[in-house]
Amino acid sequence: MNAPLRKVAISVLVLFTLLILNANYIQVIRSSELRDNPRNTRILAEEYDRERGSIVVAGNLVAESVETDDTLTYLRQYPQSDLYSTVTGAYSLVYGNTGLERAENEILSGSDARLTFRRLADLFTGRDPAGGNIELTLDPAAQQAAVTGLGGVDGAVVALDPETGAVLAMVSSPGYDPAQLSSHDPEAIREYSAGLDLLDPDPRVNTTIAERYSPGSVFKLITSAAALEDGYAPDTVVPAPQQYTLPGTSRPLNNFGGEACSGSGEQPLIDALTISCNTAFAQLGVELGEDRIRETAEAFGLDTGGFEMPLAVAESTVGDIEGDAQLAVASIGQQNVQITPLQGAMIAAAIANDGDLMQPYLVDQVQAPDLTVIDQTEPEVRSEAVSSDVAGQLQEMMVSVVENGSGRRAQIDGVTVGGKTGTAQTTADGDDNQWFVGFAGPDEDPQIAVAVFVQGGQGTGGDLSAPVAQQVMSAYLAGQGGN
Numbered sequence: 001m002n003a004p005l006r007k008v009a010i011s012v013l014v015l016f017t018l019l020i021l022n023a024n025y026i027q028v029i030r031s032s033e034l035r036d037n038p039r040n041t042r043i044l045a046e047e048y049d050r051e052r053g054s055i056v057v058a059g060n061l062v063a064e065s066v067e068t069d070d071t072l073t074y075l076r077q078y079p080q081s082d083l084y085s086t087v088t089g090a091y092s093l094v095y096g097n098t099g100l101e102r103a104e105n106e107i108l109s110g111s112d113a114r115l116t117f118r119r120l121a122d123l124f125t126g127r128d129p130a131g132g133n134i135e136l137t138l139d140p141a142a143q144q145a146a147v148t149g150l151g152g153v154d155g156a157v158v159a160l161d162p163e164t165g166a167v168l169a170m171v172s173s174p175g176y177d178p179a180q181l182s183s184h185d186p187e188a189i190r191e192y193s194a195g196l197d198l199l200d201p202d203p204r205v206n207t208t209i210a211e212r213y214s215p216g217s218v219f220k221l222i223t224s225a226a227a228l229e230d231g232y233a234p235d236t237v238v239p240a241p242q243q244y245t246l247p248g249t250s251r252p253l254n255n256f257g258g259e260a261c262s263g264s265g266e267q268p269l270i271d272a273l274t275i276s277c278n279t280a281f282a283q284l285g286v287e288l289g290e291d292r293i294r295e296t297a298e299a300f301g302l303d304t305g306g307f308e309m310p311l312a313v314a315e316s317t318v319g320d321i322e323g324d325a326q327l328a329v330a331s332i333g334q335q336n337v338q339i340t341p342l343q344g345a346m347i348a349a350a351i352a353n354d355g356d357l358m359q360p361y362l363v364d365q366v367q368a369p370d371l372t373v374i375d376q377t378e379p380e381v382r383s384e385a386v387s388s389d390v391a392g393q394l395q396e397m398m399v400s401v402v403e404n405g406s407g408r409r410a411q412i413d414g415v416t417v418g419g420k421t422g423t424a425q426t427t428a429d430g431d432d433n434q435w436f437v438g439f440a441g442p443d444e445d446p447q448i449a450v451a452v453f454v455q456g457g458q459g460t461g462g463d464l465s466a467p468v469a470q471q472v473m474s475a476y477l478a479g480q481g482g483n
Contacts, residue, residue, distance in 0.1 A: 047109060048072035048074055049072075049074070050074070050129050050130060050131065051129075051130040052065040052074060052109060052130075052131045053108040053109075053110070053132045053133045053369065054133045055084075055088055055100060055101075055134055055136065056133055056135045057084065057135075057136050057140060057143075060079070060080070062078065062079060062081075062083075062084040062088055063078050063088045063091075063101070063178075064076075064079070068184070070184050072093070072184050075183070075184060076090075076091040076179070077179055078178045081176075081178055081179060082147065083143050083147055085175045085203075086170055086171050086175060086206050087138070087170050087206075087362065088101060088178055089101045089102060089178060090181035090182050090204075091182045093182075094189045095189070098204065099178075099311065100136075100310070103308070103310040103311050103312075104310060107131065107132040107134060107366055108131045108132065108134070109131050110129055110131035110132065112132065114366070114368075114375065115131075115368060115369075115374075132366060132367055132369060133366070133367040133371070134363050134365075134366055137166035137167050137168065137363070137377075138167060138168060138169060138170065139168045141475040141476060141478065141479045142159050142168045142169040142472050142475055143171065144475065145474070146159070146169045146472050147171050147173070148471065149452075149467070149468035149469075149471040149472060150173040150454075151173075152173060152174050153457070154201055154454070154456060155173050155452070155453050155454040155455050155468075156171065156172050156173065156207045156208040156451075156453045157169055157173075157341070157450065157452050157472060158170055158171075158208050158341050158345040158450070158451050159345065159451075159472055159476065160348075160349045160360060160448070160450075161349075161447070162348075162349040162353040162439060162446050162447070162448070163379070163447075164379040165349070165358030165361055165380070166361060166379075167309070167360055167361065168448060169450075169472055170206075170209075170362070172203075172206045177192075180192040207341065207455075209309075209311055209312070209313040209341075210313075210314055210340075212314055212316060212317070212339055213338060213340075213341075213424065213453065213455070214333060214337060214425075215333040215435060216332070216423050216432075217278075217281075217332060217333055217421060217461070218339075218420050218421075218422035218435045218437050219331070219332065219333030219339075220273060220276065220281045220331075220420065221273075221351065221437070222293065222297050222302075222347070223281050223331045223332075224269065224281075224397060225296050225351075226285075226292045226295075226296040227269065227284055228386070228394065229296065229386060229387070229390055230288060232269055233269070233393065234269055234270035234393050234396055234397055235269070235270065237266050237268055237269075238266060238268075238272060238283070238284055239265065239266050239279075239280065239283050240279055240280035241261075241265045241283075242254075242259075242260040242261070242279070243255075244278075244279035244283055246329070247323070247324035247325050247328065251325070253278060253279060254278065255278045255279055256276065256278065256423070256460075261279065261280060262277075267280065269397070270396070270397045270400055271400075272284075273400070273405075273420070274400045274405035275406065276401075276405070276406050281332050282329065283328065285327055285328055285331020286324045286327055286328050286331070289327075290327050293330070294318055296386075297318050299357075299383055299385045299386065300347050300350060300383075301316065301343055301347075301350075301382065301385075302316045302339065303316075304383075311362065313342060313360075314340055316339035316340055317337070317338055317339075318336070319335065319337055319338060320336050321335065321336070333422060334425070341453045342360060342451070343451075344435060344437045344451030345360075345437065345449055346360065347437060348398075348418075348419070348420075348438055348439050348449040349439070349449035350391070351385070351391050351398065351418075351439070352418070352441075352446035352449050353391075354388040354391045355384055355386040355388050355390065355391035356385070357381070357383045358379055358381060358382060359379075359381070361379075363377060364377055395439075398418030398419055398420055399417070399418040401419055402438065406460065406461070407419040407420065407421050408462065409467045410436060410440075410469050410470045410473075412440055412470060412477070415440050415441065415442055415474075416440065416442070416443070416446075417438060417439070417470075418446075419436055419439070419466065419469065420435075420437055421435065421460060421462045421465065422461045423435070423461050432457070433454070433455055433456065433457070434454040434463070434464040435451070435452065436450075436451070436462070436468070436469045437451045437452075437469075438450060438469055438473075439473075441477070447480060448472075448473050448476045450473055452465040452466070452472070453465065
């Protein structure tokens, strides 16, 4: 073979080698990436040709796929989207999946390993493949009361079963219509999404678990728990001056409205919580020390990392504390303390459950397409937040807040209600964030714990958030025969 032919042969061999290597790289190395790419129209068509599983609340479909005459066989619809958009999320051919549509995509799409035998049976029988279903823990009455109570204002509500950790209500307000993001019209989807982009906060963000806020006086429950674990009692008298000078500074810390908590400058711990005395808890936090405050906060779930339930939950945190002055402010829920509304409900739930903090969960059971149960969530203790004795003392103190203090608007006739209000200052004009966390149940048997967060409201947590909590707790207990 002469030299020119040899060069051509070598070049052809090199090209074939590169072609084979590229084919193997695409089929082996990048196969998963290409298969999962939302722009892969072949995979997209296959996915929309399969009936996606349903999301169910108390036997009612809140997300379902219906057959159409379109190029894409199935269309995702969301009955009662005004109630459940916070948790369902959207199934969008333009923007991908969000919420439970994303978190539980494998079971809903039918690709979950637990459905392997079902898929094999479909191949042999010729049966159309379908996704599995998920049954949620949400209570329709509590969910409706949360949406109605918020009335479209910026805020969030989370309710939990204290004994199990099951999520009874989860509402991020304002909501949106996931059906408009899940249509088969890309132009309409983009137009609706562009409108949502202009809103602040973005309704597509589940603020109950994805956003963190200063808890204000709600954090006084943590400080109280730390004190009780350290040997204090509800009737232990603590300093409660009209003004407290932050350690190492000349900066004064005042009570709400500049008021005095007590004519004597001191009061029992239960009274300090009942009227939410800032100076008492700021000074108490300094006396207990940063380590004690942090240890107690961690026991309630702060600074322990985010988790999934199955939606991803942001980590709540005490934040950095540099010196006693910052510790004093952190002890009343300001400074760098940041929690999610879910974390607020977890604090109330742990106290209501005699100190045991349960792992929150939103999915009660997973079902095959034929409704056979293939997975059932079992309640799990996340941590012992406080001892049962301390939890009992905290319950007593929280009941006093509702019966005698700032949480009066959470009262329910014939029901024991405990709670804690919070007003977290965010601006100088008094447009603050308002909180209420609490529990309720008949005969001192708490059956629901709740957190209500109102963003940027004029008033206090007792004015704005406590009434919403009252509505949610009342609605749930009425359905349980507890009210």
